[in-house]
Amino acid sequence: xxxxxxxxxxxxxxxxxxxxxxxxxxxxxxxxxxxxxxxxxxxxxxxxxxxxxxxxxxxxxxxxxxxxxxxxxxxxxxxxxxxxxxxxxxxxxxxxxxxxxxxxxxxxxxxxxxxxxxxxxxxxxxxxxxxxxxxxxxxxxxxxxxxxxxxxxxxxxxxxxxxxxxxxxxxxxxxxxxxxxxxxxxxxxxxxxxxxxxxxxxxxxxxxxxxxxxxxxxxxxxxxxxxxxxxxxxxxxxxxxxxxxxxxxxxx
Amino acid sequence: xxxxxxxxxxxxxxxxxxxxxxxxxxxxxxxxxxxxxxxxxxxxxxxxxxxxxxxxxxxxxxxxxxxxxxxxxxxxxxxxxxxxxxxxxxxxxxxxxxxxxxxxxxxxxxxxxxxxxxxxxxxxxxxxxxxxxxxxxxxxxxxxxxxxxxxxxxxxxxxxxxxxxxxxxxxxxxxxxxxxxxxxxxxxxxxxxxxxxxxxxxxxxxxxxxxxxxxxxxxxxxxxxxxxxxxxxxxxxxxxxxxxxxxxxxxxxxxxxxxxxxxxxxxxxxxxxxxxxxxxxxxxxxxxxxxxxxxxxxxxxxxxxxxxxxxxxxxxxxxxxxxxxxxxxxxxxxxxxxxxxxxxxxxxxxxxxxxxxxxxxxxxxxxxxxxxxx
Numbered sequence: 001x002x003x004x005x006x007x008x009x010x011x012x013x014x015x016x017x018x019x020x021x022x023x024x025x026x027x028x029x030x031x032x033x034x035x036x037x038x039x040x041x042x043x044x045x046x047x048x049x050x051x052x053x054x055x056x057x058x059x060x061x062x063x064x065x066x067x068x069x070x071x072x073x074x075x076x077x078x079x080x081x082x083x084x085x086x087x088x089x090x091x092x093x094x095x096x097x098x099x100x101x102x103x104x105x106x107x108x109x110x111x112x113x114x115x116x117x118x119x120x121x122x123x124x125x126x127x128x129x130x131x132x133x134x135x136x137x138x139x140x141x142x143x144x145x146x147x148x149x150x151x152x153x154x155x156x157x158x159x160x161x162x163x164x165x166x167x168x169x170x171x172x173x174x175x176x177x178x179x180x181x182x183x184x185x186x187x188x189x190x191x192x193x194x195x196x197x198x199x200x201x202x203x204x205x206x207x208x209x210x211x212x213x214x215x216x217x218x219x220x221x222x223x224x225x226x227x228x229x230x231x232x233x234x235x236x237x238x239x240x241x242x243x244x245x246x247x248x249x250x251x252x
Numbered sequence: 253x254x255x256x257x258x259x260x261x262x263x264x265x266x267x268x269x270x271x272x273x274x275x276x277x278x279x280x281x282x283x284x285x286x287x288x289x290x291x292x293x294x295x296x297x298x299x300x301x302x303x304x305x306x307x308x309x310x311x312x313x314x315x316x317x318x319x320x321x322x323x324x325x326x327x328x329x330x331x332x333x334x335x336x337x338x339x340x341x342x343x344x345x346x347x348x349x350x351x352x353x354x355x356x357x358x359x360x361x362x363x364x365x366x367x368x369x370x371x372x373x374x375x376x377x378x379x380x381x382x383x384x385x386x387x388x389x390x391x392x393x394x395x396x397x398x399x400x401x402x403x404x405x406x407x408x409x410x411x412x413x414x415x416x417x418x419x420x421x422x423x424x425x426x427x428x429x430x431x432x433x434x435x436x437x438x439x440x441x442x443x444x445x446x447x448x449x450x451x452x453x454x455x456x457x458x459x460x461x462x463x464x465x466x467x468x469x470x471x472x473x474x475x476x477x478x479x480x481x482x483x484x485x486x487x488x489x490x491x492x493x494x495x496x497x498x499x500x501x502x503x504x505x506x507x508x509x510x511x512x513x514x515x516x517x518x519x520x521x522x523x524x525x526x527x528x529x530x531x532x533x534x535x536x537x538x539x540x541x542x543x544x545x546x547x548x549x550x551x552x553x554x555x556x557x558x559x560x561x562x563x564x565x566x567x568x569x570x571x572x573x574x575x576x577x578x579x580x581x582x583x584x585x586x587x588x589x590x591x592x593x594x595x596x597x598x599x600x601x602x603x604x605x606x607x608x609x610x611x612x613x614x615x616x617x618x619x620x621x622x623x624x625x626x
Contacts, residue, residue: 054575057567082577094572098590107586108576143590160576 002069002085002167002200004030004053009064011052022048022059024225030168030200037203037211037236040222041244046204047091049222050172054088055081068168083112085167089157089174095145101156102126102140105163112164129162133189150177158189169193170202175210187213208240223247266329266483273300273338276331285330288509288541290448290477293422296368297332297396300339305366307395309344309373311359316342322374326400326428329454333426336397340370346385350378350404357384357412357601364393371397371425375411379404379432384412384601391417391446398426401439405432405459412604414611416445419475427453431462431491440599442608443470443478444615450479457488467595468497469608471615472506472538479509482527486520495527498595500588502616504537510560512544516553524554531562532591534584585616 011023022045030036040046052059053066055078066073068084076084096104105126110116117125127137133155145153154174161169171190175183191214194201203214211219211233219235220227221244228247229235268275278298281291309316322343328334346358362371375385381404403409415423423446431437443449455464464484472478484493499508510529531540544558565587573583592612599605 056571077580078571078574079577079579079583082575088575090572090575094566094568096569096572096587096590098593099573099586104573104576104586107578107582108573111577111579111582143593164576 002032004073004086004168004200005065005067006053007065009049009052009066010062011048011059012062013048013059019060021062022225023052026064026226028220028227030202032167032200033198034217035194035201035203035214037205037216037219038222038227039205039208039219039236039239041248042206044222045225046222047172050088050170050204053081053086053170054078079111082164082166087161087164087166087169089154089161089169089171091173091176093145093148093153093157095143095148097143097146099144100140101142101144104144105140105160108160109163126163129159132162132192133158134185135159151179151182154178154182154186155189158186158193161193162189165193165197166199168200168202170204172204173206174203175205175207183210184213190214208236211236221247269327269329270334271327271337273331273334276334278331288511289450289479290422290507293448293477294332294424294450296394296422297335297424300335301368302339303366304339304368304370305364306340306342307344307369307371307373307397308363308365310361310363311346313358314344314346314360317345319343319372322372324372324374324400325402325430326398326426328398328426329452332396332424333398336370336424337372340372340397343372343374345374346376348375348377348381348383348407348409351380352378352383353381354383357386357604359386359388362387362389364395366393368394369397371395371399373397373399374402375399375409376402377404377407377409377435380406382408384410384604386604387411387413389413389415389417389423391415391421391423394422396424398428401427401429401437403429403431403435403437403462406434407432408436410438410440410600412440412599412601412608413442414608415441415443415449416611417447418445419447421446422448423450425449425451427451429453429455429464431455431457431459431464433459434461436463438465438600439467440604440608441466441468441480442611443468443480444611445471445476446478447475448477450481452481452483454483454485455493456485457491460489460491462488463492464494465598466493466495466497467598469592469595469612470497470499470508471502471612472499472508473502473615474505477507477509481511482513484514484525484527485517486515486523486525487517489520490522491520492524493527494525496595496598497529498531498592499529499540500532500591501534501538501540503535506535506538508540510540510542512558512560514546514556514558516546516548516550516556518549521550521552522554523550523556526555526557528559530560530591532588533562533564534588585613588616589613
């Protein structure tokens with residue numbers, strides 16, 4: 001059992017006009033075996049939350065804590081967080097020219113597992129994982145995300161999720177830019193990962209569409225840098241019909 | 253406008269050619285040609301040194317000959333080159349027989365046994381021959397001279413040059429390449445080490461239809477000053493040139509200079525030329541100069557382009573790799589190696605491409621990447 005505990009988290013980003021507060025007191029718990037959705041309007045800071053968990057250098061945490069099984073996450077480097085069992089599927093996966101998918105995956109898996117997988121077993125494992133998300137094995141030889149379509153990039157994120165097997169996975173707008181078929185494949189990948197590993201999963205999304213495929217246990221509504229409402233799966237249905245208006249018009 | 257300004261035609265071609273050092277004025281560090289150079293380490297080559305030896309070339313089919321037996325068509329274009337030509341006594345000569353096809357690369361090792369040496373290497377690819385030559389030069393001294401390449405009609409020649417050595421060394425090297433009708437030359441130049449390295453790579457076409465591909469990679473670290481000057485003289489119709497150089501500056505004090513001059517003469521109709529230089533600066537206090545020049549005397553060409561960019565690490569790339577558990581150093585090394593992969597991928601010979609990649613990885617402080625054995 002693992003749990004990621006975020007307590008009263010404040011974070012800011014440096015802008016031309018000086019530092020700007022984005023997260024304004026986020027408190028959140030993500031436990032193994034459970035699936036959480038954070039829904040919110042654009043610009044509410046929900047992607048920032050994902051980046052802050054992963055340790056993106058652009059954001060500065062000004063107060064609050066993040067712990068994974070009681071261990072301070074904020075003092076860890078980006079790679080230490082990943083090795084500790086955190087994973088962020090990014091909204092915009094980064095292109096890295098000249099680095100093949102195969103080389104990248106094996107380097108990452110070696111780092112996270114602490115030892116290089118046996119080559120023969122590894123190739124088999126990688127091919128099976130690629131087949132499971134309907135990704136042609138020729139992608140292994142391509143440069144990381146370079147020239148990939150939006151859907152291909154998202155599939156590769158889910159492939160990494162399957163191979164790195166984190167304790168806690170944060171999926172930032174994984175549904176954006178996907179057609180219905182791709183959304184189904186990606187969602188199945190997430191469900192398979194969740195069922196096989198019993199990991200905790202946090203879905204960050206603007207739309208309820210993905211929640212038809214990946215059932216959340218808890219739905220949080222995020223607005224103006226904090227969680228403003230919490231409910232079960234039925235909350236997503238309400239948001240679907242009513243929209244975010246009542247959260248964006250009323251501000252403290 | 254009533255005041256017409258008469259601009260003298262800019263001509264990128266050298267103004268003086270001579271075997272006689274006295275024909276050249278001694279350069280100063282203010283000269284356009286030398287202002288980017290490691291002048292204090294290279295000015296030693298402006299004075300003839302009787303005690304200097306010769307660079308020795310060893311390899312299958314390579315002969316060391318008395319310089320007077322060498323029928324070279326190349327005429328020095330600056331003082332250092334003229335001094336080297338006037339003082340070198342032996343030349344390493346490789347003649348590739350006409351119509352011969354060499355599947356295995358011909359490896360030439362260049363060595364010196366004196367603290368200062370003059371170099372003269374001649375590589376002549378006979379008509380319709382097909383060969384790859386690898387020149388390995390691990391610098392241990394101060395070297396001034398030339399490697400003269402002649403590619404015969406219809407010949408296909410690849411020359412991979414690997415230069416390494418410590419920061420106490422200096423090299424002033426002329427690398428003139430002359431292409432015959434429909435000749436195809438691929439030059440891959442890797443500068444992994446060395447102190448003050450100045451390479452002047454001049455491409456001339458003696459007949460229509462020639463193609464020159466020039467690929468280069470260089471790593472510059474503290475105490476290194478790597479200078480590359482490329483001059484492509486398009487004065488024949490329907491010739492191509494494709495230049496791609498990539499460099500990485502690793503630590504404070506690292507220095508690199510890349511000057512790419514392409515001149516397309518009036519008679520060079522149907523020219524297709526492209527040149528690009530990209531540099532990755534990995535540290536504060538390192539400096540990369542990059543100057544592409546393109547001079548067109550005719551508009552009747554296929555295409556002409558040039559590009560230059562010097563950038564720092566892409567933090568997003570490093571973050572992405574790190575977020576997958578890859579430690580910072582490894583992430584940076586992956587990005588740098590990926591940066592070079594584009595240009596190394598164009599070196600046709602896979603064995604030597606891997607050799608170069610291994611050497612670069614080694615210089616970056618990694619013996620081997622986890623994924624390399626796939």
